[in-house]
Amino acid sequence: MAELSDKAREEFFSEAQEIIETLSRNLLSLDASIKSGASDPSLINEAFRAVHTLKGLSGLFGAVRLGALSHRLEDVLDDLRLGRIEFGQDVLDVLFAAVEAYTRILQAEKANSDDELDVEGLFTELERIGAGAAEHQSPVAEYELDPGLLAVLTEYEEHRLRANIDLQMQLYRLRVQFDLSTIDKALEEIKERAKRHGEIITYLPTGEATSADTIELDLLMASRDDLATLVGSLGADNVVIEEIPRRARRSVGAGTMPPRHQTSIGRADSVALQRELDKGGLETTSSLRSLTQTVRVDIRKLDHLMNIVGELAIVRSAFGRMAEKLRGEGQRKLAAELLRMHRNFDRRLGEMQDGILEVRMVPLGQVFDRLARVVRQISREVGKEIRLVITGAETEIDKLIVEELSDPLMHMIRNAIDHGIELGQRRVEVGKPLAGTIALNAFQKGNHVMIEVEDDGRGIDLAGLTEKAISLGKLTRNEASELSRDEVLALIFLPGLSTRELVDDVSGRGVGMDVVKTNIGKLGGVIDVHSETGIGTKMTITLPITLAIVSALMIQAGKHTLAIPLSSVSEAIAFDEAAVRMVDGREVITLRGQTLPLCRLDRLLNLEAAPDSMSRRRFVVVAALGQRRLGLVVDFLYGQEDIVIKPLGKSLADVRGFAGATELGDQRVGLVLDAASLIEEVLAGVEAPRTLERRHG
Amino acid sequence: MPRILIVEDSVSMRTFVRSALESDPRSATGIDVVEASSGFEALRLLPRGPYDLVITDINMPDINGLELISFIRKSELHRETPVLIISTQSSERDRARGLLLGANGYLTKPFSPEALQSEAWRFLSGTRAEAKPHG
Amino acid sequence: MANLTQSTASRLARRIGDRGPVREFLMFSLTGELYGVELTRIKEILSPPPITVVPRAPREVIGVCSVRGLLVTVLDLRRRLSLEERPLTRRARILLGAAESGEVIGLLVDEVRHVVRLAAGEIEAAASALGGDVAEFVMGIGRPSGEFLILLDLQAIVSG
Numbered sequence: 001m002a003e004l005s006d007k008a009r010e011e012f013f014s015e016a017q018e019i020i021e022t023l024s025r026n027l028l029s030l031d032a033s034i035k036s037g038a039s040d041p042s043l044i045n046e047a048f049r050a051v052h053t054l055k056g057l058s059g060l061f062g063a064v065r066l067g068a069l070s071h072r073l074e075d076v077l078d079d080l081r082l083g084r085i086e087f088g089q090d091v092l093d094v095l096f097a098a099v100e101a102y103t104r105i106l107q108a109e110k111a112n113s114d115d116e117l118d119v120e121g122l123f124t125e126l127e128r129i130g131a132g133a134a135e136h137q138s139p140v141a142e143y144e145l146d147p148g149l150l151a152v153l154t155e156y157e158e159h160r161l162r163a164n165i166d167l168q169m170q171l172y173r174l175r176v177q178f179d180l181s182t183i184d185k186a187l188e189e190i191k192e193r194a195k196r197h198g199e200i201i202t203y204l205p206t207g208e209a210t211s212a213d214t215i216e217l218d219l220l221m222a223s224r225d226d227l228a229t230l231v232g233s234l235g236a237d238n239v240v241i242e243e244i245p246r247r248a249r250r251s252v253g254a255g256t257m258p259p260r261h262q263t264s265i266g267r268a269d270s271v272a273l274q275r276e277l278d279k280g281g282l283e284t285t286s287s288l289r290s291l292t293q294t295v296r297v298d299i300r301k302l303d304h305l306m307n308i309v310g311e312l313a314i315v316r317s318a319f320g321r322m323a324e325k326l327r328g329e330g331q332r333k334l335a336a337e338l339l340r341m342h343r344n345f346d347r348r349l350g351e352m353q354d355g356i357l358e359v360r361m362v363p364l365g366q367v368f369d370r371l372a373r374v375v376r377q378i379s380r381e382v383g384k385e386i387r388l389v390i391t392g393a394e395t396e397i398d399k400l401i402v403e404e405l406s407d408p409l410m411h412m413i414r415n416a417i418d419h420g421i422e423l424g425q426r427r428v429e430v431g432k433p434l435a436g437t438i439a440l441n442a443f444q445k446g447n448h449v450m451i452e453v454e455d456d457g458r459g460i461d462l463a464g465l466t467e468k469a470i471s472l473g474k475l476t477r478n479e480a481s482e483l484s485r486d487e488v489l490a491l492i493f494l495p496g497l498s499t500r501e502l503v504d505d506v507s508g509r510g511v512g513m514d515v516v517k518t519n520i521g522k523l524g525g526v527i528d529v530h531s532e533t534g535i536g537t538k539m540t541i542t543l544p545i546t547l548a549i550v551s552a553l554m555i556q557a558g559k560h561t562l563a564i565p566l567s568s569v570s571e572a573i574a575f576d577e578a579a580v581r582m583v584d585g586r587e588v589i590t591l592r593g594q595t596l597p598l599c600r601l602d603r604l605l606n607l608e609a610a611p612d613s614m615s616r617r618r619f620v621v622v623a624a625l626g627q628r629r630l631g632l633v634v635d636f637l638y639g640q641e642d643i644v645i646k647p648l649g650k651s652l653a654d655v656r657g658f659a660g661a662t663e664l665g666d667q668r669v670g671l672v673l674d675a676a677s678l679i680e681e682v683l684a685g686v687e688a689p690r691t692l693e694r695r696h697g
Numbered sequence: 698m699p700r701i702l703i704v705e706d707s708v709s710m711r712t713f714v715r716s717a718l719e720s721d722p723r724s725a726t727g728i729d730v731v732e733a734s735s736g737f738e739a740l741r742l743l744p745r746g747p748y749d750l751v752i753t754d755i756n757m758p759d760i761n762g763l764e765l766i767s768f769i770r771k772s773e774l775h776r777e778t779p780v781l782i783i784s785t786q787s788s789e790r791d792r793a794r795g796l797l798l799g800a801n802g803y804l805t806k807p808f809s810p811e812a813l814q815s816e817a818w819r820f821l822s823g824t825r826a827e828a829k830p831h832g
Numbered sequence: 833m834a835n836l837t838q839s840t841a842s843r844l845a846r847r848i849g850d851r852g853p854v855r856e857f858l859m860f861s862l863t864g865e866l867y868g869v870e871l872t873r874i875k876e877i878l879s880p881p882p883i884t885v886v887p888r889a890p891r892e893v894i895g896v897c898s899v900r901g902l903l904v905t906v907l908d909l910r911r912r913l914s915l916e917e918r919p920l921t922r923r924a925r926i927l928l929g930a931a932e933s934g935e936v937i938g939l940l941v942d943e944v945r946h947v948v949r950l951a952a953g954e955i956e957a958a959a960s961a962l963g964g965d966v967a968e969f970v971m972g973i974g975r976p977s978g979e980f981l982i983l984l985d986l987q988a989i990v991s992g
Contacts, residue, residue: 011709052756053707056785059807060713067807151798152763154756154791180741187737187759204764205740207771215740217760560884605887646903648886648896649935655889661896661903669884669898 010298012061013110016054020102023050025369027095031376034089041081041163041199045156047095048077065105069119072126073098079130082159093380094125096373143171143244149204149220157202164199164222171244172230174219175206178238181213190219193234198223297359305356309349310644314665316345353642360400364442364451365393367406374410375438378417385424385435386417392442397449401523401543405451408516412453412539413438415513420457420537430534432456448567454538460531462488465497472496489529493517521676526626542626552643552662552672555621556636558607561670563643563662564632568675570624574617575633589620589631596622599682600633605657623675630679645672656681698727699821700746704739704753704765705732705783714752714783717810723818736760740768747774750820752781755791763794770799779820852952857974859945859981860925863915866981867941868948868974869927873986875936876928877944880906894940897926904928906938912989913969918942929986937990948976955983 026047033040051074058067073095079085101119143165153161164171174194178186194200201220208216223230227243235241319342327335368390379386421427421436428434441452466480469491480488491497495514520527525543544550544567552563553572579589580598587598598620602609620631643662648655659674701718705711715730731748733739736757751769755762762782769775782795782803792803802816857868858877878899883906885895892911897904906926910917926938955972969989974981 011712015707015709049756049758052785053710056806057707057709060710148767151794152761152767154761154763154794156756157761180744183737183741202761202764203736203759205736205760205768207768212744607887608885649903649905649937651893651905651907651931651935651937652886652889652896655886657888658886661884663898667881667898669882669896669903671884671886671896 009061012057012063013106016057016063016066016106019050019054020099020106021366021369023047023102024099024373026050027092027099028369028372030087031092034087034092041160044077044081044087048074048081048156051077063109065119066102066109069098069101069105069122072123072130076126076130081156083163085129091129094122094129096376097122097125099373100377143246145171145244146173149173149202149218152204153202160199160201161220161222164201169198169222169224170226172221172223172227173242173244174221174234175216175240175242176219176238177214177216179214183215190234190239194219194221197221197225197230197233302356302360306644307646309353309356310663312349313642313644314663316342316349317665319345360398361396362399362402363393364395364397364402364405364449367402367409368393368440368442370406371409371413371440375413375417378414382417383423384417384421386421387435387437389437389439390441391439395442395444395449397543404519404523405543408519408541409440409451409453411513411516413440416453416455416457416537420455420459422458449543451541451543452538453541454536456536459533459535460489460492460529460537462531462533465489465491468497469494489531492529493527521680526676528626550643550645552641553621554638554641554670555619555634556638557601557605557634558609560605560607561638561664561668562601562634563641563670563672564621564623564675565645565659565672566640568623568625570622570629572619572621572637575620577618591622591631596620596629596631597683598631598633599678602633602635604678604682623679625676625679628679628683630675630682632673632678643672698729699724699749700729700731701817701821702731702733702739702742702746702748702751704736704751704757704762706734706754706757708734710754710783713810714813717813718817720810721814721818723814723821736762736765739765743769743772743775746778748778750779750781750817751775752783752817755782755784755795763791763798766795766798766800781816781820854949854951857948857950857981857983858927859948859976859979860927860941861943861945862910862913862941863918865915866945866979868981868983869929869986870983871947873929874927875930878926878928880924880926880940897938899928899936899938902936904936904938906940907990909939909941909989912939927986929990931990932987935990939986939989948974948981950974950976950983 026043029040030043030047033043051070055067055070055074058064058070076085076091076095080087080091085091101122105119150158161171174190176190191200199222201222204218204220206216206218227241231241319338323335323338323342326338372388372390375386375388416438417436421438422430422432424434427436437456439452439454441450441454443450462485466483466488469475470477470480474491474494474497475483483491492513495512497513517527520541520543523543525541528540528542529537530540531537544565551566553566553569555562555564573591576589580587581589583595587600588595589598590596601607616635619634619637621634621637623630623632645660645662647660648658652658657674657678659672659677661669661671664670703711703714705714711732711734715732718724718730719728731742731745733742736759739751739753740760753762753765762784766780766782769778769780779802780800782792782800783806784792784795784803785806792805795803801820804812804816856871858871858874859866859868861867876899881897881899883895883897886893889895892907894906894908897906904926908917920940920942923943924940925944926940927944928936928938931937954976955974957972969984971983971985974983
């Protein structure tokens, strides 16, 4: 029994997480729909179903706190969807608060912590809202609905029926024959078309079928359009549409009257619809809420698959070598065949690799949605109106990275709202629109994903920043006066310079850009900042797309074969010992007019020298990240290879400069350099104003 | 070997029910549990019966559990098949409807694996392995 | 305090004739001395594959190697126990064990001997068998057939 609970428990947390995210998206859509005046009842129902499911699951798995919140929330949502409570901004606020509470509780449940979570206030609010519910009836009997159909409507569906009757909609019954094998697509097709005309209340299998492979469904639909219109749009050979008539005032006794129209449609339209159904290629509109065929995958299984791919790559190389060997022994035909197989294998392996990588990728929209909630909350708190513009939510990035991004991004947005965006009045004074704009942009650039957080606020106060740095002892006034504009901006990444005084609710601890920078660094990324006084600030995060298989440059330094991810390499040039100069105690060379600091890898890492290294020509690999460059002096360049980076164990966690290790074939292991960390280590002296050096170019 | 069809749109609930069924000692000699994640999938899977028991949720989108029960009771193959409803405590009305439509029993969430096993085997005990033709 | 109880217990045990549960230990040699580690803790024994030195790693870490695709950190057990290091022969082996964190660690030893069985009652306390700083790695002393065996706690070694 313990085993079954463990697996199911994991799935429970995973599903609970998804449900909470779905709920959040729903609320955001509802928020938007309120503002635009439209209202989509299915959104409220979806929210209800989500909470309902979560309640049931919580009960099963003994997550008491989740269950308690779900129970109350479900009651409120039930009242909302059945029309017993008016929907409005204040109700929405409480619902958002509930989502926040959910997230906190879920984390506590996962960590098995018994921390007291203060939800009393929330519960009171929920009760307050629920107290205003009113009973709401309306005659369904006016319509000649088949009692068999009425009997199988759930409470919710009944409510939707009544609601539509209240709005004076017509009711229709669509009797549709479906092929069991294509029913999913055909259904989506009909749903899409029907949505334009009204609401489908329920689908009831009739139990009559013309053959073993078909099934007949009755769709109960409410619409303002008349029968002819519906027939024109939805009619087909396999579709029969009937209007459900209202009972005449002077109806005679019991028994239903015969339906008024029974129409099957002319050949032209039916053929057209059938062709569409055959094509089966109608795309559902892609919205964040659209249901896609998804599978939840444990990311450890993906790692395992990646390992296997990596090992297959080694096998593939063995094929190549064998082919060479055969050719060398005169077996040309066999060699050619083997080479052909090798090429085929190589191609398929590449496809598989790409396929697995794709699976690990998730859209940034996941994080952006959470952020949208935060923006809403904070803007209320500080009384500033904020317009959040998001582009590139569909940009995909490795799942592991996505998880770690929400905190740093949240801090950045918090800063933008608190310090960047001016108060409404002030904005108007300087000719800006009342609402401040925060833009979240994501896009792919080569092997990287760029995320920009931009605001149209007042920009970073350079003078104030410098003063604070001086007062904290980070640099002297003299040093400060020699800083370039970019260097002053970089001050915000020093500890203490941007920490909020108060611990805030959202993150639960003091935030600072130094923490953000460190966390982004851990993901293998960097952050740059640009700002213009009075105009705004833009922070750019550059992240590697995936941590797993990367293109790397293989090099030799001393006796070591090392790999450098190509994403950090800007170029490689021949090394001329004579061109090395010393500037402020550091070795540099000049590359196209710019100064490039050097780092001799063998010295930095205390690598054992290879016997004949002195005589050979050496190379400089220019590592670049963001705007920083470092020239690594190496002994030999092998060329490009796709490698699988395996992380070093915890016992080696303190060793700087390596991103992991990779298999080189023949069971040998090569270390993978972490360019970002090397650049940090070597250039540390240049960046911190404390040991200030003059910057060139 | 008894065949059971579970119709439920929540993955973890399905896993839970499946585990409860498969871990019961009475299923040691073999049990075939088939899962449907929606009323539609159930419609597709039902002709591949006969099943010895159908366990279904009530509140599912599009084709809800009540409609499924109604359909099952109209079909040749499953007219007599026992149907167990999974419902929530508050939806008394839906549960009542389900029983009226011909369901044979119900479980209200949350329920323990033991409760599920007990209810399920109330209907499965009468099953004889080779009784009905499959496929 | 524990030492006293343990040797009293073992004396008592021997007298009564019930030695307690029997455990198996893998015996190996380091710098001419004999050591043992509980067999169930060892995942695998292998001939050392090529080991890549990791620059700037802690002293007792020799480097990393690959075992069927798994990246393993290799510790030099002699350095871990502060023993004299003699040159390795082709009889050297790596013992694979799992740390608490789940990380697989390899221990380099001079030579692997054989498996011995010791009852709980036959394991004596080893208050001063080795220097004080490695006491945490020592589980006790065993004397299978007259040989003097220092029993090590593998878990403590790989997790330390």
